[in-house]
Amino acid sequence: MTAAVPAPLPKSKILNPQSAALHIQDLTVAYHSKPVLWDVDLSIPEAKLVGIVGPNGAGKSTLIKACLNLLPKTSGAVQVFGKSYEEQRSMIGYVPQRESVDWDFPVSALEVVAMGLYGKIGWFRSVKSRHKKLAKEALDRVGIADLADRQISQLSGGQQQRVFLARALAQDTRVYFMDEPFAAVDAATERAIIELLKEFKSLGKTCFVVHHDLATVSQYFDWTVLLNMRIVKSGPTEEVFTRENLSKTYGGKLTILEEASNALRITH
Amino acid sequence: MEWYNLDTWIVITGALCASACAIPGCFLVLRQMSMMGDAISHAVLPGLAIAFMITGSRSSLSMFVGAAVVGVLTALFSQWISQFGKVDRGASMGIVFTSLFALGLILIVQASNHVELDASCVLYGALELTPLDLWHWEFLGLSFKAPRAACVLTMILVINITVIGIFYKEFKISSFDPALAKTLGIHSGLIHYLLMTMVAITTVAAFEAVGSIIVIAMLVVPAATAYLLTENLVIMMFVSVFFSIAAAILGHISAILVPSWFGLNSTSSSAMIAVMAGCLFLIAWIFAPKQGLLQNYFIKSKSHNKAR
Numbered sequence: 320m321t322a323a324v325p326a327p328l329p330k331s332k333i334l335n336p337q338s339a340a341l342h343i344q345d346l347t348v349a350y351h352s353k354p355v356l357w358d359v360d361l362s363i364p365e366a367k368l369v370g371i372v373g374p375n376g377a378g379k380s381t382l383i384k385a386c387l388n389l390l391p392k393t394s395g396a397v398q399v400f401g402k403s404y405e406e407q408r409s410m411i412g413y414v415p416q417r418e419s420v421d422w423d424f425p426v427s428a429l430e431v432v433a434m435g436l437y438g439k440i441g442w443f444r445s446v447k448s449r450h451k452k453l454a455k456e457a458l459d460r461v462g463i464a465d466l467a468d469r470q471i472s473q474l475s476g477g478q479q480q481r482v483f484l485a486r487a488l489a490q491d492t493r494v495y496f497m498d499e500p501f502a503a504v505d506a507a508t509e510r511a512i513i514e515l516l517k518e519f520k521s522l523g524k525t526c527f528v529v530h531h532d533l534a535t536v537s538q539y540f541d542w543t544v545l546l547n548m549r550i551v552k553s554g555p556t557e558e559v560f561t562r563e564n565l566s567k568t569y570g571g572k573l574t575i576l577e578e579a580s581n582a583l584r585i586t587h
Numbered sequence: 588m589e590w591y592n593l594d595t596w597i598v599i600t601g602a603l604c605a606s607a608c609a610i611p612g613c614f615l616v617l618r619q620m621s622m623m624g625d626a627i628s629h630a631v632l633p634g635l636a637i638a639f640m641i642t643g644s645r646s647s648l649s650m651f652v653g654a655a656v657v658g659v660l661t662a663l664f665s666q667w668i669s670q671f672g673k674v675d676r677g678a679s680m681g682i683v684f685t686s687l688f689a690l691g692l693i694l695i696v697q698a699s700n701h702v703e704l705d706a707s708c709v710l711y712g713a714l715e716l717t718p719l720d721l722w723h724w725e726f727l728g729l730s731f732k733a734p735r736a737a738c739v740l741t742m743i744l745v746i747n748i749t750v751i752g753i754f755y756k757e758f759k760i761s762s763f764d765p766a767l768a769k770t771l772g773i774h775s776g777l778i779h780y781l782l783m784t785m786v787a788i789t790t791v792a793a794f795e796a797v798g799s800i801i802v803i804a805m806l807v808v809p810a811a812t813a814y815l816l817t818e819n820l821v822i823m824m825f826v827s828v829f830f831s832i833a834a835a836i837l838g839h840i841s842a843i844l845v846p847s848w849f850g851l852n853s854t855s856s857s858a859m860i861a862v863m864a865g866c867l868f869l870i871a872w873i874f875a876p877k878q879g880l881l882q883n884y885f886i887k888s889k890s891h892n893k894a895r
Contacts, residue, residue, distance in 0.1 A: 387770050413770040424617060424763050425820050434760045438771035446756060470818035486767075 339398075340365040340494060340525040341386070346395030348378070348385050355381045357549050359395070363542060366523045368516050370530045370540030370556070374569050377547040379529040380416070383496040386527075387413055399494055409438065412492035414483050416499050422472050428482045429454050429467040435490035457485040461511055477508030484515055495519065495526045502531060513539055536560055588843055596718035596734050598839045601860050603740035604796045605831030608805035609813075610747045611785045613824050616810040618762050618782075622677065623662065624806040626684035627783060628790040628799050630661040632691025635791065640698055651788050658787020659780055661687060688799075712798030714857040736796050743792040747785055751824070754778065759820060797857035804861035809834065812868045815875045834864035 339362045346359040356378040363369055371379050384390045386397050388404050399407040412435075432454040433446050440450060458464045461481040466474060471482065480500060487495055500512055516539070519526055530536060536543060536556065543559045545551040545568040552559045552567075615624045631654040638653030661683055668679035717736035724731055751758060761768040761775035768775045786806065793802040813827035838860030843853045873880045 389766055389769060408772055411770065413767055415764065415766050419766065420764050425818050425823050426763060434764065434767065437756055437760055437773060443753060
């Protein structure tokens with residue numbers, strides 16, 4: 320990679336919630352009083368491609384859903400550029416997991432992309448031709464403008480993922496949360512997504528990406544969050560993405576769970 | 588076969604009823620919550636009975652208010668029970684709507700000792716009797732009259748189309764991707780309860796004509812048929828209305844004709860409309876261009892031949 324390696328930021332600067340793109344403090348999320356995320360503290364600077372990495376069940380999706388207020392927090396606070404999610408909602412985009420929607424739904428690729436604009440269009444107003452034009456441009460940028468009028472069930476998995484990416488692009492926000500955009504896509508789609516992510520970064524946007532493939536982490540992301548119910552490590556990828564930290568994240572699952580349940584027993 | 592003015596009104600009322608149901612029905616089918624229609628159509632019964640007992644009249648407005656309240660409560664209760672009672676959504680719906688339905692039946696049986704409100708009519712409806720209850724009104728010096736049920740159902744149809752028309756994109760996004768809708772500041776829960784309210788008032792309007800059981804067929808079957816045949820949400824709604832009208836026409840005609848082939852008297856039109864809706868679904872399922880039975884068979888045999 321030829322991109323300039325950012326100098327490690329002094330800790331005091333990272334932890335200043337005003338300058339951080341995302342600042343999380345003491346976040347705990349539990350399902351039926353079982354913790355999924357435990358006491359998460361994070362502070363991530365602007366204009367980074369952030370990979371959120373960890374084993375299955377580590378709470379990666381839960382983390383971004385909690386940031387987006389899609390799940391109730393047991394405790395803790397999340398700030399985006401120093402303000403609460405609700406205040407900053409219009410500058411935050413979301414790319415859900417592909418399997419989270421019904422792809423047999425009777426809508427076209429273009430209609431799905433246009434959904435990214437619904438927040439801007441507002442209640443009681445309909446999708447105008449200029450919105451459709453924006454949506455078409457977004458589809459063009461991810462290379463599937465020719466499929467705009469296809470019903471979404473007739474797209475391949477990779478094409479469906481590109482539709483979601485185009486929707487995020489049309490939404491044009493400053494921060495993105497993406498839930499496994501690289502899951503089960505073809506090589507061409509993977510390239511298209513990473514190109515788009517790099518473009519986002521060059522525009523100063525910050526992307527949080529749940530990622531599974533350890534082989535590509537250091538190639539794709541300049542910031543890595545290693546997560547296994549707690550934050551194992553968060554920082555510039557070349558510092559954090561080490562064998563030792565990975566074995567802590569993936570190998571130490573049992574010990575962390577034990578620690579957490581002990582702590583729960585003490586607090587309750 | 589003899590055809591009277593009365594038969595025309597029966598077909599029109601049946602078609603209006605099925606069409607009014609089909610529009611919210613499309614969203615029930617797409618949100619994979621068709622059984623919520625079942626639940627609400629049963630659960631509104633106590634709302635009807637209580638409204639009737641309080642006001643002492645079958646006036647439509649109080650009935651609609653009663654039904655809308657209970658319809659939304661059904662949706663709320665079943666969500667609470669599945670959320671806090673740790674039972675799945677199907678079971679919680681089963682608990683809520685059967686209890687409410689039974690309560691409604693008890694209330695109606697009690698009330699019917701004093702006033703005219705028939706339990707069997709609530710269950711099966713009386714489509715054949717609706718043309719006898721006429722509304723008269725004058726407009727520009729001309730006087731009109733039409734069956735009350737047809738007038739009420741027309742209003743409900745117009746209301747349903749208007750609500751979907753106003754909130755079309757909110758309905759679309761909160762049915763397709765509720766999480767995204769929430770991050771865009773579109774309250775999916777609000778749309779959910781709006782849909783539940785629509786289903787509740789539509790069910791009440793349909794009660795008299797077709798009863799609380801056939802109405803489920805009208806909510807679900809034309810919408811499911813249209814779902815098989817279309818790739819666009821607006822077209823799906825139009826096609827579902829088309830199938831509703833077709834089922835009403837075919838249903839009433841076959842209610843008169845089919846039993847006569849066996850030397851019997853004509854049968855219930857509302858039931859026959861539901862049967863015809865089912866037949867149309869079957870035909871669509873066999874011949875659907877993309878997911879149809881025949882098409883799948885041909886694709887399979889083609890690839891089989893290729894493999895050989």
